[in-house]
Amino acid sequence: MKICDLAGADIRSALKSTGLQIQIGPFWFSIRSKLPDVHEHLTNLYRYANTDSQPRFIDFSIEVDRKKSSIRGWLKPVAEFTFNGNVPFTPLPLDQSPALLEWGINWCVSAHAHQFLILHAAVVEKDGKALVMPALSGSGKSTLTAALVSKGWRLLSDELALLCVDSGQVFPFTKPISLKNASIDVIKDYWLDARFGKSCTDTVKGTVSHLCPPDASVVRTNDSATVAAFIFPKFRSGAAPSLSSRAKSSAYMTIVENAFNYYLLGERGFECASYVLNHSEAFDLSFGDLDDAIALVSQIWGGESL
Incomplete structure (x- = not known):
């Protein structure tokens, strides 16, 4: 029901x-x-x-x-x-x-939920492959996530990447996408059919509004996915789009920095993060325009390395 x-x-x-x-x-x-x-x-x-x-x-x-x-x-x-x-x-x-x-x-x-290695990250999926985007607040992570979902990517999570410590699979945590301040109007203009909840003003994060996830994403709440790539996004107003490979050692440290329970899990956290990263690719993405960012992500997804 x-x-x-x-x-x-x-x-x-x-x-x-x-x-x-x-x-x-x-x-x-x-x-x-x-x-x-x-x-x-x-x-x-x-x-x-x-x-x-x-x-x-x-x-x-x-x-x-x-x-x-x-x-x-x-x-x-x-x-x-x-x-x-x-x-x-x-x-x-x-x-x-x-x-x-x-x-x-x-x-x-x-x-x-320590059966998972939990990252502060968005997760979307296409063609059976999951893209994980660990990033701090203000990086444009949620805005880019909403834009990708508007183009048909499946939303697994906007906030928490749940990596199973036994299998390395990423599990859905599909709920409304949290957008803040200027990002709200950006997505309203970009995704005309988007349905938003009530805006909460004057919060510790400014104005916050939540975007309803697509029904097709929600009904697949039990379908895990295999991580194919980590992308570390950074929005810079007016910046030219840029995509570059990230060394696995550097990517690993950023993953650890964005994990809620890596040190609590100890060896299991290390093994999970190592396994997932060794079986995926890592990239830095700088963007000032959503269409440019989506084009670069699509370029990765069409490549032979994934």
Whole structure:
């Protein structure tokens, strides 16, 4: 059953009571909330995600709701993210509750799912081959990801690359793409059919809006992929497009720098990263225009080395 198969009243009832059960990649979440913005966010942007009305094993039980507090809290209400009764984050204004939900979901996985080597990276797939893009915020990673997905690439993840420590396969963590500030309008102009959620303004990251992933990507939430290439993107306004091979030793260090749990995994993390990198290629990509960047990526995908 998909979220879109449920009536709005049923979604609202589940959120307010036992929790709305929803599958995101290899994980099942139970989400509770009485906030209208959270209900709207899940209904609009997770419409093809799997759900289940029957009790099942839940990996992460979370809640995003109005913080119960003093008179000050009623004057300036805030939303609080709760995981298993604990509050790992500072509460945020109520109108930032969709962003708080997304950040909380990412935190649950990056802090606890150690069956994977987890990278801060986007992942897309085409022709059965996965492209992993590790990068810091501000690199243009999410913008380029959205542009590639608009051209038919399958979205596996915008934020977290889940590399299985046993097989090296990358598993989907398909959820809305988080875009910030100027990138929001860039993608709205570039992808005219894109569907966005509510914009959350004045967050710690500026204005944040989430882009609904294509239905075709979401329904393949159980289909892992083999990594064919790592690309380290860097957006530079007005820059000429440039693509160059990266030495495996340098690529390895950047992968480690973008990993959440490499040192926690120890030898298993080392072996996983080494295996995946030894069976793939690595490139640096500098771009100032999305069409130029996509043309260079497509050039790699058509090459004989992948």
